[in-house]
Amino acid sequence: MIGAALLALGSHWRRHPVQLVTLLLGVALATGLWSAVQAINGEARASYAQAANQIGAGGLDRLRRADGAAMGLEQYLALRRTGWQVAAVLEGEMRLGLRAVAVTGIDLLAYPDLPAIAESAAAAEIAPVEALTAPGRLFAAPALALTLQGEPGLPPVAATNALPPDTVLTDIGTAEALLNRPGQISHLLVLPKQPLVRTPLAEIAPDLIRQPASGAQDIARLTDSFHLNLTAFGLLSFVVGLFIVHGAVGLAFEQRRGLIRTLRALGLPLRLLTRLLLAELCLLALMGGAAGLVLGYLVAAALLPDVAATLRGLYGAPVSGALELRPVWLLSGLGMAVAGTLLASAQALWRLARMPILAAPGQRAWGSGRLRARSQLLLALVLLLGGLAGFALSGGLIGGFVLLGAVLMAAALALPPTLSVLLTIGAARARGPVAEWLWSDMRAQLPGLSLALMALLLALAANIGVGTMVASFRLTFDGWLDQRLTSTLYVTARDDAQGAALADWLEPRADAVLPIRSVEIDRAGTPLFVYGIVDHPSYRTHWPLIARSAQDWDRVMRGEAALINEQMARREGLWPGDNVELAPGWSLPVAAVYSDYGNPTGQAIVALERLLDRYPGTPNTRFGVHLAPERAEGLADEIDATFDLPVGAVIRQETLKARSRAIFEKTFLVTGALNILTLGVAGFAILTSLLTLWTQRLPQLAPVWALGLTRARLARLELARAVALAAMTAVLALPLGLVLAWLLLAVINVAAFGWRLPMYLFPLDWLRLIGLALATGALAAALPALRLYRLPPAHLLRVFANER
Amino acid sequence: MNVRLLVFLLLWPWAALAQGFAGLGTEADGFAVPERGHSPVFPADHGPHPDFRIEWWYLTATLTGADGREYGLQWTLFRSALKPGEAPGWHSPQLWMGHAAVTTPDSHLFAERLSRGGIGQAGAHATPFRAWIDEWEMAGDMGGDMVLSAGGRDFAYHLTMRAKGPLVLHGEGGYSVKSAAGQASYYYSQPFLEVSGSLTLPEGEMPVTGQAWIDREWSSQPLAEDQSGWDWFSLVLDDGSRVMAFRLRGSSDFTSGTWIGPDGHATALPDGSIRAEPLATAPSGTGPEVPVRWRLAIPARGLDVTVDALNPRAWMGTSFAYWEGPVRVSGSHGGRGYLEMTGYGDE
Amino acid sequence: MLLTVDTVTKTYPGGRPVLRGASITLDRGQSLALTGESGSGKSTLLNLTGALDGFDSGEIILDGVALSRLDDAGRAALRRDRVALVFQQFNLIPALTVAQNLSFQARLAGRLDADWLKEITARLGLGDLTERYPEQLSGGQQQRVAIGRAMAGRPKLLLADEPTGNLDETAAGTVLDLMLDLVRDSGTALLLVTHSQAIAARLDRRAHLTGGRVAA
Numbered sequence A: 001m002i003g004a005a006l007l008a009l010g011s012h013w014r015r016h017p018v019q020l021v022t023l024l025l026g027v028a029l030a031t032g033l034w035s036a037v038q039a040i041n042g043e044a045r046a047s048y049a050q051a052a053n054q055i056g057a058g059g060l061d062r063l064r065r066a067d068g069a070a071m072g073l074e075q076y077l078a079l080r081r082t083g084w085q086v087a088a089v090l091e092g093e094m095r096l097g098l099r100a101v102a103v104t105g106i107d108l109l110a111y112p113d114l115p116a117i118a119e120s121a122a123a124a125e126i127a128p129v130e131a132l133t134a135p136g137r138l139f140a141a142p143a144l145a146l147t148l149q150g151e152p153g154l155p156p157v158a159a160t161n162a163l164p165p166d167t168v169l170t171d172i173g174t175a176e177a178l179l180n181r182p183g184q185i186s187h188l189l190v191l192p193k194q195p196l197v198r199t200p201l202a203e204i205a206p207d208l209i210r211q212p213a214s215g216a217q218d219i220a221r222l223t224d225s226f227h228l229n230l231t232a233f234g235l236l237s238f239v240v241g242l243f244i245v246h247g248a249v250g251l252a253f254e255q256r257r258g259l260i261r262t263l264r265a266l267g268l269p270l271r272l273l274t275r276l277l278l279a280e281l282c283l284l285a286l287m288g289g290a291a292g293l294v295l296g297y298l299v300a301a302a303l304l305p306d307v308a309a310t311l312r313g314l315y316g317a318p319v320s321g322a323l324e325l326r327p328v329w330l331l332s333g334l335g336m337a338v339a340g341t342l343l344a345s346a347q348a349l350w351r352l353a354r355m356p357i358l359a360a361p362g363q364r365a366w367g368s369g370r371l372r373a374r375s376q377l378l379l380a381l382v383l384l385l386g387g388l389a390g391f392a393l394s395g396g397l398i399g400g401f402v403l404l405g406a407v408l409m410a411a412a413l414a415l416p417p418t419l420s421v422l423l424t425i426g427a428a429r430a431r432g433p434v435a436e437w438l439w440s441d442m443r444a445q446l447p448g449l450s451l452a453l454m455a456l457l458l459a460l461a462a463n464i465g466v467g468t469m470v471a472s473f474r475l476t477f478d479g480w481l482d483q484r485l486t487s488t489l490y491v492t493a494r495d496d497a498q499g500a501a502l503a504d505w506l507e508p509r510a511d512a513v514l515p516i517r518s519v520e521i522d523r524a525g526t527p528l529f530v531y532g533i534v535d536h537p538s539y540r541t542h543w544p545l546i547a548r549s550a551q552d553w554d555r556v557m558r559g560e561a562a563l564i565n566e567q568m569a570r571r572e573g574l575w576p577g578d579n580v581e582l583a584p585g586w587s588l589p590v591a592a593v594y595s596d597y598g599n600p601t602g603q604a605i606v607a608l609e610r611l612l613d614r615y616p617g618t619p620n621t622r623f624g625v626h627l628a629p630e631r632a633e634g635l636a637d638e639i640d641a642t643f644d645l646p647v648g649a650v651i652r653q654e655t656l657k658a659r660s661r662a663i664f665e666k667t668f669l670v671t672g673a674l675n676i677l678t679l680g681v682a683g684f685a686i687l688t689s690l691l692t693l694w695t696q697r698l699p700q701l702a703p704v705w706a707l708g709l710t711r712a713r714l715a716r717l718e719l720a721r722a723v724a725l726a727a728m729t730a731v732l733a734l735p736l737g738l739v740l741a742w743l744l745l746a747v748i749n750v751a752a753f754g755w756r757l758p759m760y761l762f763p764l765d766w767l768r769l770i771g772l773a774l775a776t777g778a779l780a781a782a783l784p785a786l787r788l789y790r791l792p793p794a795h796l797l798r799v800f801a802n803e804r
Numbered sequence B: 001m002n003v004r005l006l007v008f009l010l011l012w013p014w015a016a017l018a019q020g021f022a023g024l025g026t027e028a029d030g031f032a033v034p035e036r037g038h039s040p041v042f043p044a045d046h047g048p049h050p051d052f053r054i055e056w057w058y059l060t061a062t063l064t065g066a067d068g069r070e071y072g073l074q075w076t077l078f079r080s081a082l083k084p085g086e087a088p089g090w091h092s093p094q095l096w097m098g099h100a101a102v103t104t105p106d107s108h109l110f111a112e113r114l115s116r117g118g119i120g121q122a123g124a125h126a127t128p129f130r131a132w133i134d135e136w137e138m139a140g141d142m143g144g145d146m147v148l149s150a151g152g153r154d155f156a157y158h159l160t161m162r163a164k165g166p167l168v169l170h171g172e173g174g175y176s177v178k179s180a181a182g183q184a185s186y187y188y189s190q191p192f193l194e195v196s197g198s199l200t201l202p203e204g205e206m207p208v209t210g211q212a213w214i215d216r217e218w219s220s221q222p223l224a225e226d227q228s229g230w231d232w233f234s235l236v237l238d239d240g241s242r243v244m245a246f247r248l249r250g251s252s253d254f255t256s257g258t259w260i261g262p263d264g265h266a267t268a269l270p271d272g273s274i275r276a277e278p279l280a281t282a283p284s285g286t287g288p289e290v291p292v293r294w295r296l297a298i299p300a301r302g303l304d305v306t307v308d309a310l311n312p313r314a315w316m317g318t319s320f321a322y323w324e325g326p327v328r329v330s331g332s333h334g335g336r337g338y339l340e341m342t343g344y345g346d347e
Numbered sequence C: 001m002l003l004t005v006d007t008v009t010k011t012y013p014g015g016r017p018v019l020r021g022a023s024i025t026l027d028r029g030q031s032l033a034l035t036g037e038s039g040s041g042k043s044t045l046l047n048l049t050g051a052l053d054g055f056d057s058g059e060i061i062l063d064g065v066a067l068s069r070l071d072d073a074g075r076a077a078l079r080r081d082r083v084a085l086v087f088q089q090f091n092l093i094p095a096l097t098v099a100q101n102l103s104f105q106a107r108l109a110g111r112l113d114a115d116w117l118k119e120i121t122a123r124l125g126l127g128d129l130t131e132r133y134p135e136q137l138s139g140g141q142q143q144r145v146a147i148g149r150a151m152a153g154r155p156k157l158l159l160a161d162e163p164t165g166n167l168d169e170t171a172a173g174t175v176l177d178l179m180l181d182l183v184r185d186s187g188t189a190l191l192l193v194t195h196s197q198a199i200a201a202r203l204d205r206r207a208h209l210t211g212g213r214v215a216a
Helices: A002-015 A017-055 A073-081 A115-123 A128-132 A142-149 A172-178 A216-255 A257-265 A270-315 A327-354 A367-394 A396-429 A433-484 A496-509 A537-542 A552-557 A566-572 A608-614 A629-642 A653-706 A711-752 A763-789 A793-797 B003-010 B012-019 C042-049 C072-081 C098-108 C114-123 C139-152 C169-186 C197-201
Strands: A062-065 A086-096 A099-106 A138-140 A157-159 A167-171 A187-190 A208-211 A489-492 A512-523 A526-533 A545-547 A562-565 A579-583 A586-594 A602-607 A622-626 A650-652 B054-065 B070-081 B094-104 B107-116 B122-125 B129-133 B136-140 B145-151 B156-163 B175-177 B184-201 B204-219 B229-237 B242-249 B254-260 B266-269 B275-283 B289-298 B303-309 B322-331 B335-341 C003-011 C017-026 C031-036 C057-062 C083-086 C157-161 C189-193 C205-210
Touching (some): A002 A270, A017 A216, A017 A653, A073 A086, A099 A172, A138 A142, A142 A157, A216 A257, A216 A327, A396 A711, A433 A537, A489 A629, A496 A512, A512 A579, A552 A562, A552 A586, A552 A602, A562 A566, A566 A586, A566 A602, A579 A602, A602 A608, A650 A653, A653 A711, A653 A763, A711 A763, A711 C072, B054 B322, B054 B335, B070 B129, B070 B335, B094 B129, B094 B184, B107 B122, B204 B229, B229 B289, B229 B303, B229 B322, B289 B335, B303 B335, C003 C042, C017 C031, C017 C042, C017 C057, C042 C157, C098 C139, C114 C139, C139 C169, C169 C189
Parallel strands (some): A099 A167, A138 A157, A562 A586, C031 C189, C031 C205, C083 C157
Antiparallel strands (some): A138 A167, A489 A650, A512 A526, A562 A602, B054 B204, B070 B094, B129 B136, B145 B156, B156 B184, B184 B204, B242 B254, B254 B266, B289 B303
8 A cells, every 4th residue: 555655645746746746955055055054054063173183282281482483492392301301392484485374393202192193194094104204295185195295305295184275284293404593492382191299380491481272163153153153044045945936836736636535535544654754855855955965065165265275364264165075964964954854844744634625625714814924023013122132131153143033024924914004005096907817816825935035035035135245345454455554564583682683774764663463362262462652653543443532542652541443442442541451460541442353352552662561572673664556565575585584574565455355255256155155056946936826827817818818918017026026025125134244233243243334225236136036037927928828728628617 | 194104214224123124124224233243332332323223222120119019110211313424503403202101910001202313302421321211211330339210190200229240141241143145133131130119109109129120232133034923031030030032023023032141141132032822811901912922942941931910001102102011920930020012903 | 799710621731631511600608519539620610619729621600700711820819809719727827826827817818807717716606725736626626716717708608628528527517507607697607518418408509510510
């Protein structure tokens, strides 16, 4: 019996291959976009963990000199000889043509638990003698390893997936030769196993400070918001994809009603039938989910390099640009596919389970429409209030996203009643029978299309919201860059001695040489960078202050006050007039607050003398050089020729600006791509909804056709109807998108990054988007319209005959 | 891949030593090999021999605490050359590994250190004698006063030692044959050390006194191809005699040893003159089951004793693992000593 | 002559011929019942007459217009302006109210006569139902609306295909009476497909189809 029933149920898909493809595509799209985002997030997180393992920053404390300088071997030995189990690390940069590669050298013998080394040493069968003795071995991610292998004069390279990109890991002996820094140590890792008896640090090495383990957690916290953003996008795409599944499943069940009734009349128990259908759905979900995983992998692989660039640029978070397949990802992807499919089919299954054996093909009841509209509006209101309450209660990033979600959901729920009201008004104002029919018919079609239109609304709103945020960001950021980067050249010396020589050399050759000196202060676990500056008109005229007080610059330059960045001001509620404690026992009044986009940490500016009073050892290696822009290139070349500077030590203002902008462009690119994909999925949802409604459409259209309208005209009207609905949805999406943008700029951004951006409006973008929405509607309706245009009259006539 | 496998890779010379890894134990690979007829020269040979592959400064001590309980103590510095010779700084191919342990009747605490030569973090000097890794140290005069210290996460010790007898050369004037095929090492001992000092244990400080025994050995090809491990005894008998005896297990067992009179007079015990017979095995803690009760007989010397482990769970769970712990001697002679067993699995 | 159907043939793609040279004529104001077995082609003949579909050969001339020469738009215009249709079911536009349905075709053709519509509405007993939607009506009510809509534009020819086929006997009787009354009063010709001899007997003439031809 089961076999026969399965055969009967399955025959439906053989006869309706397009429907099958639609259903599978819906599952695939939903799963694909969701798992793409998950893959990107997973890859990024794995990269953080990897980086943490690689340098031991995740779990290990560090010892380093308070002044940031390198320490010598004797200091390491002194610690070792008094019981301190530490591993020496030498970090530096290696020139590779135009590219700079970070080199981390670790005493592999002291800290052999490095996964990167362990894995590749095993895979490449590298004997200890090869890694530990000259010429040594370099370990690098496969792409970098390939590059390095082509370089003459380098030790042999082993590829390993356990390393982040752009990092070479090697033994410290190899590293000091590579970096030409013999006997130097950047910092020491405090190993987990320390002996019972050990001399206190202050007695052996008073100039060393112990830096608590951090790194991975910090990066995770900083990047959380970025990943939350991606996840929200992924979830949105998933929901939009489910609209398609809902449509396709609804159609399939609708068309199989007769068959199901027959099967039940033949004695197949309802329970068994329901299980069979459930099993069928699960199978389809798995098939679609598998396809979705492939899709998701491809999307993720395409987007990941940009995401990686963004994360590296914004947060310094090392993320590999290459994607790895993780079993958890595969399983969760399939799980989401099955769960999503069942969720989207719940209504159809429920209806089926309650369908009496003998029931006439249903006609939609009009009376319940108003009731449903009212309850939908009520639910929307409850959601909105809930979101506001949630935000008021929890606040912060999570609260912001709760509010965001509530607003979107409420808006989606309110869409059908709102459209219904608009259509009623339209119908009342319509003149002529065809116009009247058009409006009324749109309203009649609304219940069947409302899910797809909600999907479109959400996609459009996200597009407007994110677009507005991104464009506002870009505009603000551009202006800010111009204000902030006033020096023509930025030069970084290797050390203080070279810095001094550089400053002396530059003095007669430039209009002004401004030292950029800073210290990192650990302030209850969060870093604060304090900069010391000398007075120069460029600061006073250009520095982007967003909250000022009287004589702010004068007071700062006299050493009486400090400037702080917006992140710190918002995080700690410090504004001009308040006092800021920069370090224990060092408080200054806040003179002004400046905007500091793209920087996750707190920052303060004081007069240079005040900084040096406190931190005499502050490195003096960075300088801003003012001179006529046309002389910049020449001077940069001259500096390069005169001083032995690391790669990238001389940066022109334009380069710096371009680089900063490029980082943000990458962010925009990723969100832009996700936007378009989401919109595409929404368009597909409309198409499938229209196809689903097709059988119900004929009884609506046949009488009108019979009364004297050509099929061509009816097809045109169908197209117009879809475009009109899309247009109305787009117009409604506009205010929703702006609310979304405001939430992103004024709530989410402040919570995530600590800065608030002014909101700029871009009406031209809206026009483009509305155009895009109309095109989406037209494209989605094109196929059904074409089908109608080509429909033989006999098919229309069947509506009137008793053959149905 | 785990840490242990990596360390195994890093330390394959020792791993080979411990397991009799086919080929590695027999090939000298450009390293110097011990030659019959050469004898150690002092004090120069207290220092390292970088042209030989492996070398160790090995001290074991049987102690009695102020509480009357028996304790055992181990301090070992291994040197293993990745290739012959020296290179400056981090590039030195000389790897050093320290093992330290304290054994009580009911606990066994141990620690391990790893370093390379060249940078001065670990090494050894002949004059004045000093062998060290990190804060662990064995220093002083092999014929006079010495100090010894080491520690780990849960223990530490500090001892002073005084030599009460001469250095003893094993085998043929310090040339100690390790197989019928002729593998050999240079091997001498200082078995006459009186020690006192204190142990820092989780329970607290414990003043101790007792006897210590230093072994010095270096070679490049210590095992024959078929040899899988050894059982090594160092016993201090109640009559003042000392016995060093070992059995190398292979297709046929190879035994060797030295009978040391109370005055330091040494007599080599040729292959076949020692009978070592396991009587009982017991779990060794994290390691495999090992023989913890032995019958040891040297008929030519009238020795027929039972050797019992003070604590069967004296497993050294270090990068390459083995059993090393204090023993009690009873039977024809009474006394105390140390037993080392390798090649029983789980290394 | 209002209608001349002359040896019309029709074969649906992939099927057997439905009409094999059917011919009928109908004068203005006259009524004709088309009877025949199931599958005899009577509904097809009615549909072709109503310019709902094209035919393969022969000719249909309706009110002086040769249907074979019409394209899709021409056929639509003919349906709108000269004929009215009442089918067995689903005649009404579901999205429109009864009032909107009633006036739809007349307004489409630009011939709305408000007084006439009011009279029809009253005569059909639909006065209380004008603001309802088709799905809120019974089958008999729906068919009455369909007849009202058909007659509102004063068509030259009313084509009815089993208009009471879906109704019970009482309702069928009422609906048929109302339809025949209105046809008579407005001088509209009627072509009615039915399988009921009793209904056929109430019309001026009858033609019987067998095997795609009109029997002599």
